[in-house]
Amino acid sequence: MSRSHRVAVLVLDGAKPLDVGVPAQVFSARPSMPYELRVCGVAAGVVAGGEGLAYQVSSGLETLGWADTVMIPGYRTPAEVDPPAEVVEALRDAHARGARLAAISTGAFALAATGLLDGRRATTHWHYTQALRARYPRIRVDENVLFVDEGSLLSSAGGASALDLCLHLVRRDHGVALSNHVARRLVAAPYRSGGQAQFVPRSVPEPLGELYASTREWALAHLDEPITVADLARHARVSPRTFSRHFVEDTGYTPMQWVLRARVDLARELLESSELPIEQIAAHAGLGTGANLRLHFQRVLGTSPSEYRRTFTRGA
Template sequence: MASMDFLADRPHRVVVLALDGVYPFELGIPNRVFTMVPGAYEVVTCAVTADRTVATNADFTVTVGHGPEALDDADTVIVPPYDLRLITAELPQAVRDALARIRPGTRIVSICTGAFTLAAAGLLDGRPATTHWALADHFRRMFPHLALDPDVLFVDDGDVLTSAGAASGVDVCLHVVRSDHGSAVANRVARHCVVPPWREGGQAQYIEQPVPDEGAADTAATRVWALEHLDRPLALRELAAHAGMSPRTFARRFQEETGTSPGRWLIQQRVHRARHLLESSDLPVDRVAAEVGFATGTSLRQHLQAAIGVSPQMYRKTFQAQAAAGGG
């Protein structure tokens, strides 16, 4: 969970950096998501040059509202994707100069090929990262020293977040809202945007796969059933039996459909449910653990720490304080 301080006297300033060749769809995602939290965020768009004109990868150009000076007081900077043909390991000087204006400690988020910009600027050195799965090999050739995980929708490494292609820009922006203001606020934003507040699995489910045989069973109904019974142990054999498959076939189909294993998926869902209960209830940690299917409070603490880097008590304290201050 990112540790971002929200100043009471002004909204959190999100600056979207539009580079030449920018994809218009992703360029608009931050404004669409963050402005759905009234009063919490100010979203502005800037170019790296003073004339503020940016060529998109479509058949039009845009004139954004700000030049690179907008980066000087950004709290969060978002770099949307731009045309792969314009990406080089050595950034144009104007881009380097613009990125140099970002204050230390500012949260930086990339969408899709935006990760190439962060990598070329050295901002991903020593950090885990992701980008669109189809560009993973290209990324590794350009930046072989970086640790890339092409299987996930986004990577949160504290003050630097990277995400996969297109719709994962919505995922990472909702994740930022969730980290800043809690799942209830993020869920509300997701409903307004008519998107799921939390997508299952990772990018592997979107990689081109052979089409299953007509009439082949899937695991969707079992996933719904599992979410209704998270308080139970839910062994692989029981999940497979519910789906009418052998454990081996079920595990393979589950991986194909969600991009992750049944065990890892269950942990993700249990952590997600636990976060909601920690935010919205006063249940003791051990009771929260039991409600979501972790055997003990210690198990919940370990999984929450691994997922977002904080203890249940600290997570609850953070969002109770925000709620008391009117932040969510």
């Protein structure tokens, strides 16, 4: 049996509570989770946090040499205060050794200080994107996304998007079934694309969210059937045009983009957990034929259903 994936959460001075708490919750040690978690600082002891909080950490930067993934939570005044030189060096060493580095919110400034993001895409909280761009002009800062995955270097917008990033990592490591399990445990949406906007341009009326959540639940229960925008709008009891407009505002997807993602995710789960042939999986997921499933799998995930299944069979 392979060992658990090791995750270090690096708490810097001024660390934001949500940014620390989300990865600690997602990757917490429990029977269902193939992860081992350690929270560390520059040195063992008390680390002053944001919002008047403090963190007691049991280890220092040596933990980064142990980790397979290093999470870097956001911290206060990132544009004015450089991360300690020993932090920058430890992050570089961890990455050179093969560790994956993932910054949450303003943690992107500490990751940027390593130079590893030069020439790459990255994001941070929308309030700090201009400061990140000005301070590190070689980085291609994208202010309109929830998170960016550059392979071994990842970054997220902060706040609730920390959860999107962490669920994305679980999905990448162990598939959609475990990611959905974690989302259910945390009472969170199982999937929001990294390409979704950081915020919507105007507020959505409160009753709308509840009504459309019910429609999404209905759609998930009928993925093996033909579903049109008209069907969704009929269930939501609004016109197709109104439904489409508000659905994009509420989710970041058009209705049919969302349905396609849901179908691909169902196919992924069936590939991971069953031995059903590709044609049957395509039918169960509402994708029609094996050829159609292969087409959408390649477009969405950049791989084939067969290779995806082999990957998770090897990982079993």
